[in-house]
Amino acid sequence: MADNENAASEARTPRWRRWLIEALVVVLLVAGIRIWMQRGMVDGEAPALAAITLDGVPVQLADYPDGPVLLHFWAIWCGVCELTQSGIEALADDRAVLTVALRSGGAEAVRAHMKREGLSHPVVLDDSGRLADRFGVSGVPASFIIDSTGRIRYRNTGLTPAWELRLRMAWLEWWG
Template identity: 45%
Template structure:
C-alpha cells in the first residue's frame, strides 16, 4: 500500500484555487488602500479647514501680498520648499498656473532666507509669486507640516480643496474652476 501522494495530488495541493488567489489580492489591495488613507490622514491632521487664515507678507519681488477675505476669483495658495524633490517635480505646473492666473500665491517653507529662495528660483528658471516663510509662521497658521500642499480658497474666503503631495496641473485647474461656483 503506497501512502505517498501522486504527482497530480501534489500539484492540486500546491496550487491554490483562482478564487483564493483573487481573494488574497483583494485583501492585499485593501490593506494598501487603508495604509495610504492613514498616511494621508496623518499628513492632514493639523490642516486648517473652513475660513482661510490670514496670509500676508512681502513677496520676493518686494511687493506686499494680502489674501483678500473674499477674493474676486478663487485663489491657489501653494506651500513648497527648495529641498523638496516632489515640489521640484510639481513646479512646472505651478509656473504654468501662475502664468495664466493672477490668483496664485506660493509660500516657500523652511527654505532659508529670501536670497537663498531667490537664487533657487533663478536656477530653476521659475517666476511664480513667492512669500518666504523662513520662520514657519505662515505654515503653522495654515497647519502645513508636509509639502507640497495646495489650498484652493473660494470667493467666500473658505478653503474649498486641500491637497498634500503631488497634484497635477489639470487637477489644480479643475479645482480652481469648481471653486468659482
C-alpha cells in the same frame, strides 16, 4: 490537498474581481495616507495672510476676490517640491497662485533658486515658519485651494499633480 483547494478556489474567482479588489485596496490605502498627512492642517476659514512677495508687492488673500486661489507651501531643499514646481508654474500662467517658500534660506537663496529653475510665480518668504504654523503645515509641499469667500475648499500635503489642482480650481469656478 489544501493547495489543490486554494488553487481551485482561485480558479473560480474571476480575474477581473481580483483586480477590482486589489485596485480598491490601493485606492483606500492612498486615501488613508492622504487623510493622515492632512491631520493638523487648517480647514474652514483661511487664516489671515498679509505679506510681501519677493518682488516687493504687498499681498493678502483678499486680493483674490474673483475666484479660487492656490496657496502652495514649498521649500528649495525639498525634492518632492522640485517635482511639482513646473506644474505650479504652469498653473500660475492662468490661475491665481501664491506660493510660500518655507525655511528656504532667505530672499537671495529663493531668488537664485527661482532664476535657476526659470520660475516667476509670486513667492512669499516664511523663514520663521510662522505662516506655515498658522495654516497647520507640518510638511511640504502643502497646497490649499481657497475660494473667493476665504474658505479652504481643498488641502493636501505631499505630491499633488498640477492637473488635480487645476481641476479642483475649475470645479470651484464653475460650481463653487
